[in-house]
Amino acid sequence: MTEPTTTQHTPVIPAQPGPREAADAAVAVQKEGSVPSREGDTAGAGERDVQERGATTGSVIPGAGPAGARPGERATLRLRDTDPEEPPRYAPEWLQLREPADADARAHELLDPLRIRLANLPHRSEGLIIHDIGCGTGSMGRWLAPHLDGPQHWILHDRDPYLLHFAAVASPRSSADGSRVTVETRRGDVARLTPDALTGASLVTASALLDVLTREHIETLAAACAGAGCPALLTLSVAGRVELTEPHEMDQEITEAFNSHQRRGGLLGPDAVTVAAEAFSAHGATVRLHPSPWRLGPGQAALTEQWLRGWVGAAVEERPELKERADAYLAERLEACAAGQLRVVVHHTDLLALCRPSDGAA
Template structure:
């Protein structure tokens, strides 16, 4: 989930969220994707997949089991420590028992061109779009169009969080967090919660048909560890954006973490998944 210019994520955090990510991803996009891939000749008799900002490989582990036939996965991340063991973290076989090859790639994904993606069957990523700028998403769409490949982008934040029971300060922290997601980072204006909408427009401009589906985290008592860590990061980002919230953050966090520990806090963190297919074969419905 790392790109040049984006924050590095600890493997512990990526491991903690993997199950919630897997449950949230929109399974209903896999059918249209596989239908497209079945009708599109694979380069070298195998699917070639480019996983952008792969982190520990959670998207690859989830998706490779849902794709048929031999597969070659190019795994991109800027963190060499994550890439060092990425092959061992990925399965050796696809879901149907076909061989799966892993090729680590340490490079800036925002500079990928159509030539870099030549022969690619699918470009995929998870929790990446909101870390990109509008220009970077436009460039990615153009590169994928030049390669004629499918694109599956999962878990882009939508800027909506539901916490139950509610707290009077929820909306203030949520608004500050969303502003932080849209911040200028080293001269780059991040898309944050606007990413799915911006990407849909960018891919449509480049000749793709786009299908999107909601993919929310549903966090309850069984996910209390993840919920607690998410809350800490959510509040910290909000305070970084709006320092005036610092004074209230300690009591707010204590209330929220106490509820989390007691198993009474539930959270819905909204995301959206996007499937873009060349040639207008995906439809344009959203849900």
């Protein structure tokens, strides 16, 4: 992971556009190099553009395929090559496309034990301070803030200043009981996270992050949370299992090659949740795990298509000898997807780590 080049602390009162608008603006910045005016924006234009390109050209959303990935990076998130001295940038289009499926998949069963722990924190009446690590376009905040009561201040961490900007712009304004939600952004890296950086934190959260970390990064994260005495809710880590209908003889072969690809460069891929559970437990935390699968059907055809292309492409990158058979497999699966006949379950796991409060509170 890239060393953070700057740290910014920018309080923001969100103007409350939705995630679609933020992602559309992010795409415009990527293309034009400036933030577009909101006047004349057409709601849904970015989503339709994503769907139309997938339907008419068969192309992969920038960042949704394996091409151009560097060791230690997950290709499905890579936007484009950047200067080696700059942090990599990720595709807001891909993050936008997956956000509804992410929201549907996250484990609501972990919210009650989390709420109980948060209710018992010292100074709870003063509000929650929540750190979102690797926030991307801010989908975790848009999902979680409305599920928690009371005032909330979100601190958004990411290496990419573009994504930080749009995460702040599209952040929620109010919590479950109507209390105010505010945000600030910090450009940085999980590898540099320390207990001091989390001083006063009520909660650390992340989405689709653990599987793109190394063992060292996860141990750093667990130590920082334990040192600060705050719980961690870490969602949507890949589990290494996929189910497609109808079953095909290549399903398992592609899955195994993809999982190997996810482990390249020292990343943990589908092993990440187990490593994280062990790391948090070693620091005395109570750890709960719950499945959080994507369930994709005809209503998620655009996402399914892009996921398929990235999934098979990564498998072929890992095992080039699969290419000829994998191309035929992909064509067959894409035809079924376009016809509304394909259903996919992509398994993930959510993790809640209830670290011991640093002051000994319950």
